[in-house]
Amino acid sequence: MDWTLIITGLISALSGGALASFLTFKLGNRKQDESEFATLVKEYKEIVENNKADLVELRNEVKEIRKDLTEAKLENQQLRNQLMIFESSNTDVPLPIWLKDTDGKMLFVNPEYERALLNPIGKSSEDYIGKTDVDVWGEETGKQFQAHDKKVMRSKKPMEFVERWKGMNGAEYEGRIIKYPRFLNRTVIGIGGIVVDFKEVM
Known part of the structure; x- marks a missing residue:
C-alpha cells in the first residue's frame, strides 16, 4: 500500500507546513511500507515530546499575561473610580x-x-x-x-x-x-x- 499521500495529508492537518514539508521530502523518495509508517509515527512522537517543554513554558507565559491583564484591568477601574470621586468632590x-x-x-x-x-x-x-x-x-x-x-x-x-x-x-x-x-x-x-x-x- 502507498502510504505517502495518506501520511502527508495527516501530518499537514495536524502540524502545519514545516513538518509536513520535511515528511513529504522524506516520503517522496520511495514507496513506504507499514514498517516505515511506524518509524514515521515514532519520529513524530519524538518531535512532539521534544517540544513539550516549550509548550509548557508557553502556557505558563500565557497564564502570566492573563494575570497581568486582569490586574491592569482592576487597577484601571480603581483609577477611574478615584478620578470620579476626585471630580465630584472638587x-x-x-x-x-x-x-x-x-x-x-x-x-x-x-x-x-x-x-x-x-x-x-x-x-x-x-x-x-x-x-x-x-x-x-x-x-x-x-x-x-x-x-x-x-x-x-x-x-x-x-x-x-x-x-x-x-x-x-x-x-x-x-x-x-x-x-x-x-x-x-x-x-x-x-x-x-x-x-x-x-x-x-x-
Missing part, C-alpha cells in the same frame, strides 16, 4: 484645582480653574484635558510646571511653589501653588494641585 471648590497623571497629562480641572486661569488666555478645559503643560502654556512656562511636578513625585510629599505664567496681551501672573502626590496602593499615580492665590505682576 467641582464646586472656589479655588482652582487640577489633577494630572504621572506623564504630565491633565486629567481634570475644576470650573474655577477654567474660569480664573484658562479663560483669560482664551482656552477652556477641553483644550487642556489629555494635554501637557507645554501644549497649553508653551515651552518655558510648561517646563517650569513640569519640573515642580517631578519634584513632588520624587519626594512623594506635598510641596508649595511660586509659579509664573503669561496671560493675554502680555500680562504676567504669579501664583502660590500647592502640589501633592496622589496614591494607589502606595504608588504615585498622579499629581494634584491647588492654586491658593495669584495676582497679576505686570
Whole structure:
C-alpha cells in the first residue's frame, strides 16, 4: 500500500507546513511500507515530546499575561473610580484645582480653574484635558510646571511653589501653588494641585 499521500495529508492537518514539508521530502523518495509508517509515527512522537517543554513554558507565559491583564484591568477601574470621586468632590471648590497623571497629562480641572486661569488666555478645559503643560502654556512656562511636578513625585510629599505664567496681551501672573502626590496602593499615580492665590505682576 502507498502510504505517502495518506501520511502527508495527516501530518499537514495536524502540524502545519514545516513538518509536513520535511515528511513529504522524506516520503517522496520511495514507496513506504507499514514498517516505515511506524518509524514515521515514532519520529513524530519524538518531535512532539521534544517540544513539550516549550509548550509548557508557553502556557505558563500565557497564564502570566492573563494575570497581568486582569490586574491592569482592576487597577484601571480603581483609577477611574478615584478620578470620579476626585471630580465630584472638587467641582464646586472656589479655588482652582487640577489633577494630572504621572506623564504630565491633565486629567481634570475644576470650573474655577477654567474660569480664573484658562479663560483669560482664551482656552477652556477641553483644550487642556489629555494635554501637557507645554501644549497649553508653551515651552518655558510648561517646563517650569513640569519640573515642580517631578519634584513632588520624587519626594512623594506635598510641596508649595511660586509659579509664573503669561496671560493675554502680555500680562504676567504669579501664583502660590500647592502640589501633592496622589496614591494607589502606595504608588504615585498622579499629581494634584491647588492654586491658593495669584495676582497679576505686570
